[in-house]
Amino acid sequence: MPGPARRMHLGLTIWPTGFHPGAWRLPGSRSDGNSNPRLLQQAARTAERGRFDFFFIGDRVVGLTTSQFAAPNEVLRPEALTLAANIAGITEHIGLITTVNTTYSEPYNVARAAATIDHLSGGRVGLNIVTGKNVEAARNFGREQHWDNAHRYDWATEYIQVLQLLWDSWEDDARVADPVTGRFVDPDRVHTIDFHGKFFSVDGPLNVERPVQGQIPIINAGASERSRELGAQYSDLRFTNSSTLGLEGARRYYDDLKSRLPRYGRSVSDQLIVPGVAVYVEESGRAAHEAYATLQALLETGPVHRARLSEALGVAVTDAAPDAPIGEVADLALLSDEGLRIVGSARELYGRERVTVAEVNASFIRGGLFKEVVGSPTQVADVLEEWFSSGAADGFMIFPPTVPHGVEAFVDLVVPELQRRGLHHRDYAGTTLREHFGLPRPPSRFATGVDAGAVAG
Structure with missing residues (x-):
């Protein structure tokens, strides 16, 4: 019998004043989107109503007023982990991918916060790993200079290794809570990680139980050779701007990323490739x-x-x-x-x-940012279907030009058309982000009988 039909993975990236830099200037628009809880929550609920796999929260550790005309959302940004925790409390199914800058944070704190949000959300969090491009960030963190690309990626590689070890440091059944003996935890199932690398020395264990997902999904982006290799080794989802390359260019990019996975013992189904697309949709093409x-x-x-x-x-x-x-x-x-x-x-x-x-x-x-698609629901769906079915994408990160209208327009107009074509699911098949991605839950590498080399990269 044929297997289940391949489904399009959709994510909504939230630029609270709209992806288009002029969106906040439209009559009736809001300029306070980055600090408006109702607007942010409404966008997440709308994406969940559209059965999106995930709500993507970008982050930046600088606020440069020189960015205000080209990218006002880069001047003001809500802190991503905090926003993810807030959205977890008002949604039930949608995944929450939150950006973490590894160059300017510590893995123990991030592992702890992410594991906490994973429990609070019932297993719906993912981490988007970035190394940071803004040289101005260095002086916000007491450094004289921003590290070069090689240093940042060497650091990020160890950082991910520490994260994954800390998430595994508690076995799934380590909290025994035996009322008869009074034993709360089995110390033999809680492990120090004893990590000693070039950049990090971390003993562990984490003081949060193993995440609901076991291992929290890792996401990364970037076109450099180092970012592609980091993604091939660790990422469950690769977010790309390959949409700017045209359909044939995006196919080649897709094939390149997938071809790197086997050298790390991974199959092509272990990683999703999701390019960004800015969608302008209205009921008619003319209106769009x-x-x-x-x-x-x-x-x-x-x-x-x-x-x-x-x-x-x-x-x-x-x-x-x-x-x-x-x-x-x-x-x-x-x-x-x-x-x-x-x-x-x-x-x-x-x-x-x-x-x-x-x-x-x-x-x-x-x-030059992402492919822009303008048209009616049918016209937009035609473009997405062509890219999806011809080997250029496993799904798409949708960038609404305006918020909340652009979010609602995609969910109310495009999603039903994709569902009618059998390209997008009508309901969530699972409860965790790993399940949305079609990924199994890995055992802890510290568990008896588990091959540590086969767990989480």
Whole structure:
């Protein structure tokens, strides 16, 4: 008999003022999303109603006002573990992936907090491991400089090893709580980890029982060779921006990540590849394109952006009038393949042939982050299905351009269409994040008869 149909894994990433930097400027929008508990909770509940696998909480340990025009959510950010604990209390099924910067934290504290949230949520937490890109973070933590990439990844590798050992330091049945003998714990089932590496010396054990999931799922991102290898060894889910590479590029990226798993004794089903996609959806394609154009008109641009566009097109448009049609400013027949792709993408996103210099510039700026999909529910589902079914993705991280409207629009319009096509489940099959990912619960490596080398990487 054929096995169960492959299902699309969906995650919602929460940028509380909207993924589009101009979203908070729309009439009726909120600028306080990063500190508004009702808005954050509403977004999580909506994603759960849409049967999303997980609610993704990014984090950053700097607040740079210079980011406010391109990424206002990077200026103010709720602390991720704290927010995950809050969301755990108002949801029942959806997984909670919370970002941890390994360069600027300690594994014992994070292992303890994550295990606690895993118990509070009934086994729904996951950790997104980042090493940090902002050099300004160093002086927030008493350091003279931000470590280079190699140092950060060496540190992160040991960090994950310590996390996983600490989570295993309590065997599942270590708390015996025998009222007859009065023995609360069996000390033979609680283990020191005695980790002594280049960066960390940690005795253990943890003072929180083993997580509900046994091992909390690990997530990572990044396109560097080190990030790909770290992910191949430890990550249960890889979050990527491979959507910017186009369908064929994303397929190659997917194949590369999957091909690295066997060298660590893992199969291709042990890791999910989930690219990010920004989705602008309304009941009709026309309305979606209008909503996209409205937001793009709020994008702050300058001479630097126009110079970059000129370089990419191979035609100078720096001094062109912003509202001039691109076809009247540049001879499109002379554009490079990349230039034709940029103009073609703008026409697709705006839903019309006549696009202006300003519109091409705006779509070019935003298109470098994640693939943008604009259209009706059917049109959006068509794109997601093509990528999913052709070997480019195991699912998608959805970036709503506005909050809460963008979240609700995807759940109310796109999810039913995906369910109708048999691509997305109608109910949760399990209760933990590992079950949502289709991953078994591993035994503790300290348990009698367990092959430590076969547990958690």
